[in-house]
Amino acid sequence: MERRVRWVARAIGAAMVLVGACAGDAGGGADAGGDAEALTFSSRVYEAPAVQLPPFIGAREDLVPALDPELPGFEAVALVFDVRGASETTCTLTVERDARALRSLPGTLSEGSCEATWDGRDELGAVVDPGPVRVVGALSGRGEPVTADARVEIVRLGVSAVQLEGEGRAPLLYRAANRRTYGYVEVPVTTPPWRLGPDARESPGATALELADGRPRPLPPPWDDLVSPPLDSSSSDGLERDTHNLPTAWVAGSIPDVRVTFTTAWIGGIADPLEVEVRAIPPEGFTAEDEVEVLEGATARFVGSRSWAPSVGRYEEWLPLRFEARRPGGPWVTLPGAFTTSHRVYGLVAAPSFDRTDAPHRPWVDVVDRVAGWVDGASAEPDQVASRIVEGVFYELGLRYDNERGASFYTTYPSFSSFRNAVFDLSRFQGLENGTVINCSDAASIVSSYANMMGIDLRYRILQNRFGGGFDLNYLYAIGRGGFARSPFLSGRASFSYHAITANPDALVFDATLAVDGDGAPGSPPHTTLLVQGLTSMDYLVALSPEWSNVNVGLNEKVSLR
């Protein structure tokens, strides 16, 4: 029995030594073949030997599906492949088309990935033409190279027209195309203010996005000329229709929606995406009305949530349009870059308030710009804006009252012995082509026309002595004449045969011909300058004339414009 136990112990010991030898350092203890009593056990845990996995590379599911190297703001995209077992290897990403290598990019290996940035150009630095390319990732250096590939599409994305829509939009009118008086050009609300397109004179191959030589077409900045729209001698009407960026006018607080027309045309043809879907991401503050795939000529409408003209003023808005793409069934990936259009908008008080509906009875660009500059976002309230118009006309246009005779230079009354149907030559006035001397008829025409264009309902009123023969005057400060005087005329005559003013529907008076004495004693010095900015008819008449009770406020019309 004892000999059997010794044999079993010896066998166990040998087996343990053998196991210990397989594990490496078996630690101290029994040697092979030694007595069982000499065995000792190591306290170390058994560790399996390291296994070297074969290299693996594969395209990521969210690998960028597309890129537009010409999209403004694009610099490069990251091409990322998953890798495993990449120790002692190098990674290369190669862009190919039709089995021809366009660009070889050394990849950067990091934990689980091989990445390279690609600027969309080939080895010669030229932008790769639109269409699918094959990106081949390769690990090499340990055994046979392993590769994987993925499809990426080069696209050309842009916008050929931006239309601004909404009930608050008003038409605008340029008064002198090519600096020709009465050269009216209207920009109706149906006209997209922003367009991008080749000119008829350009060489064949030019597209909305590209010049004939393939360079990106510059995006048009807001058109600065206030008098004439852009011109094009090769168009049927002499006006630029292909590429322009015109201002728009909006009732303050109204919200524009944006409708864009996409273009994918490049010098080589139409580059509608072939293997991927592309859609536009609604700009901040907008929601997409529908999901629209970006294809040549497709339009998408984005519903706005914020006014671009919160008050009466001149505003500049930027509309960055970004895109995202996906492979069929894959995730949407935002493409680097954005197509950004800029827009100039004017805020009006309300829709234009003319009595006539024919041109040129529209808001004129140079008038709206002037008033918008005066108000500068301070208000959209009718009387406040009208007050600012009075102030601007009185102080800022260099006008002077005709102190020789009080005759009009810009306003005519075609009906003899009547002030009806007054015609105001606003075209000549805006250029001061009849000089800077005006009378009350002209001032009332200016104030009412400016106001009506801004949507303020001011009407033309005539003051006359109900008994005839004119009416006497208090001390007045005639426009451009430096201060108060007993008479607005060099002759010393202190009376008007008539006087023209403007008033709102509440009969508040707005008059830029003169300032009255606001100290309560208009018949004598000293004087306090009080511009006529919404005075009640009674307050105004009392300040204007000592025989105010004889003065009748008649007529109630709006001038016709030339």
Added chain:
Amino acid sequence: MRPGLASALLVTLPLALACVSAHAQRAVSVEEVTPPGWVLIDVDVPEHESAPVRLRFAPEGQARTELLVDVLIAGDRRGAHDAARGLRETTAGELGEVQGVGDAAAGDAGFVAFVRGEVFVVVRRIGGSHDAIAIARRIDASLLQRREVALPRAFVQVPARIETVAPIQLGPEVLGAHVSVEGPGLARRTADGWLVARSGPGPLTVRVVAFDRHLRRLEHVSTAR
């Protein structure tokens, strides 16, 4: 006419030719009215039938208007005097009497209004230091020479159909014109004359008011499809 405009035309016959009765009227040419040393720069044509034409003059060698001369050939002397009275009543101050000009004149060295027979004239100085009274006397002298001149027979061609853009052809007798449109379109003055641009479908009523070189008013209205 520029090729671009020509290619945009779709003109079908018959054109609307504006013909005016060939009756004669006492008149004086714009050349005779032009004061020595002055050049006619532009003409402002009023739309209202009783409003005068405004001639814009600059001193020879200059481009900026410094003299406005309004001329109305009324139907008769009463018409001219009515126009003069209307001007007085729509002047806030006073117009003093001016001697030696016309049948009656009022104003000052910068502004003179006078009548001579059936003709009403206003001379306005808007620049420089020119004597409006002296200029008015020169104009008055030319009015004394007015004679019977037949009105033009045809002064304008308006297409019967306007697709997009159409020029308005004015005859050589026309000194100046103003075109207006009712309907989906807009009239625009260009360096080559007037054109009408359509903005939508529908009939366009084109109204042309012109003054001939003898300062007589001409008018034409037609509808283009």
